[in-house]
Amino acid sequence: MAERPEDLNLPNAVITRIIKEALPEGVNVSKEARSAISRAASVFVLYATSCANNFAMKGKRKTLNAGDVLSAMEEMEFQRFVAPLKESLEVYRREQKGKKEARKDKDKKADSEEQDKSREEENDDDDERMEEEEQNDEEEVDN
Amino acid sequence: AARLSGGENRLVSLPLSRIRVIMKSSPEVSSINQDALFLTAKATELFVQYLATYSYKHGRGKEKNALTYGDLSHTAEECETFQFLADILPKKILASKYLKMLEKEKRDGEVGEDDEEDEEEGDEDATVGEDVGS
Numbered sequence: 001m002a003e004r005p006e007d008l009n010l011p012n013a014v015i016t017r018i019i020k021e022a023l024p025e026g027v028n029v030s031k032e033a034r035s036a037i038s039r040a041a042s043v044f045v046l047y048a049t050s051c052a053n054n055f056a057m058k059g060k061r062k063t064l065n066a067g068d069v070l071s072a073m074e075e076m077e078f079q080r081f082v083a084p085l086k087e088s089l090e091v092y093r094r095e096q097k098g099k100k101e102a103r104k105d106k107d108k109k110a111d112s113e114e115q116d117k118s119r120e121e122e123n124d125d126d127d128e129r130m131e132e133e134e135q136n137d138e139e140e141v142d143n
Numbered sequence: 144a145a146r147l148s149g150g151e152n153r154l155v156s157l158p159l160s161r162i163r164v165i166m167k168s169s170p171e172v173s174s175i176n177q178d179a180l181f182l183t184a185k186a187t188e189l190f191v192q193y194l195a196t197y198s199y200k201h202g203r204g205k206e207k208n209a210l211t212y213g214d215l216s217h218t219a220e221e222c223e224t225f226q227f228l229a230d231i232l233p234k235k236i237l238a239s240k241y242l243k244m245l246e247k248e249k250r251d252g253e254v255g256e257d258d259e260e261d262e263e264e265g266d267e268d269a270t271v272g273e274d275v276g277s
Contacts (some may be wrong), residue, residue, distance in 0.1 A: 027209060
């Protein structure tokens with residue numbers, strides 16, 4: 001994937017919304033400030049990733065996991081994030097589990113109703129499609 | 144499956160796909176587990192909130208009920224937690240001040256050239272205050 005400058009930026013509309021919801025009502029946020037916060041957020045992602053990756057490497061793993069990210073937050077002096085992150089993670093995992101089971105139920109139904117060849121394909125792409133759906137949903141926000 | 148676009152109801156607003164692109168731009172990273180991706184996105188949101196509120200509270204824009212670039216760069220400089228942002232949020236100075244700085248450096252540079260001439264004549268450490276002679 002070619003890394004054009006805009007690819008490493010986060011959607012302005014979402015960043016703006018997060019800022020507005022965090023500040024008291026009526027506070028004016030200059031365009032420059034918004035842009036600066038957006039850049040800062042991208043840098044934060046890079047810094048967090050690098051830090052988390054160090055923990056993964058220490059554990060001799062090639063895949064970054066949840067624990068690595070949480071350890072990174074502590075290392076970066078953002079301990080205040082750890083508790084809310086753990087809570088959100090619980091909800092996220094439940095959501096993901098729910099979706100998986102919902103799909104399996106749908107598949108079972110489709111199976112018993114008709115002999116569908118395409119079901120084999122669905123199972124293989126299961127995880128990836130779930131991810132993509134997630135992403136597509138998220139993408140809708142910034143337009 | 145279309146989801147409600149209302150921000151407050153979502154678990155995370157930042158798009159995971161974009162977060163992944165940024166994470167993958169790091170050469171040492173091979174793969175990222177889905178939970179880690181989610182946590183990074185969520186942490187980034189918390190970070191944006193924290194940076195905005197901290198800068199607003201501690202900045203001078205508060206007087207005008209505004210959050211300005213200056214507030215952010217002040218935070219990056221003063222607060223240790225945000226120091227990793229110092230390079231991308233530099234303080235801004237007036238162009239006129241910058242020109243004066245350049246002029247001063249140039250003048251200091253010219254004095255320095257005289258000292259260098261002394262060194263060429265054989266003095267080891269040309270200190271300010273020695274008689275120059277030329």
